Amino acid sequence: MTTFAIIVSTAPTDNRTLTALKFAQALLTQGHQIEGVFFYQHGVINANVYLQTPSDEINHLTAWEAFYDVTKTPMHLCISAAERRGLTDSNTPGFSHNIAKNFTISGLGELVVLTNKAEKVIQL
Numbered sequence: 583m584t585t586f587a588i589i590v591s592t593a594p595t596d597n598r599t600l601t602a603l604k605f606a607q608a609l610l611t612q613g614h615q616i617e618g619v620f621f622y623q624h625g626v627i628n629a630n631v632y633l634q635t636p637s638d639e640i641n642h643l644t645a646w647e648a649f650y651d652v653t654k655t656p657m658h659l660c661i662s663a664a665e666r667r668g669l670t671d672s673n674t675p676g677f678s679h680n681i682a683k684n685f686t687i688s689g690l691g692e693l694v695v696l697t698n699k700a701e702k703v704i705q706l
Contacts (some may be wrong), residue, residue, distance in 0.1 A: 587700035
């Protein structure tokens with residue numbers, strides 16, 4: 583059994599995002615362990631609850647949330663990258679909390695912790 587950290591830096595419209603999800607699912611099916619999934623750069627858009635997906639496409643937010651519900655694998659969201667892309671956890675007037683509930687707001691320090699715990703780091 584090998585431990586992995588996965589970094590998702592691609593938007594929901596990028597095929598590599600689905601590849602990251604399928605890869606994570608395959609790792610767990612094969613008995614490996616995932617320390618966590620870190621969403622960085624454009625990858626943070628995957629946590630936006632207001633993102634609308636056409637009915638004939640895969641809804642990546644729903645897919646990642648289902649992955650979390652089944653596996654309880656921690657999903658970390660880089661707050662700096664998120665704020666740059668309009669995501670916020672603020673409920674103050676003028677803002678709307680638009681980050682999905684299964685994502686933990688984190689900083690790059692959490693990425694360091696994940697990569698130190700993991701034997702292998704995969705970035706897509």
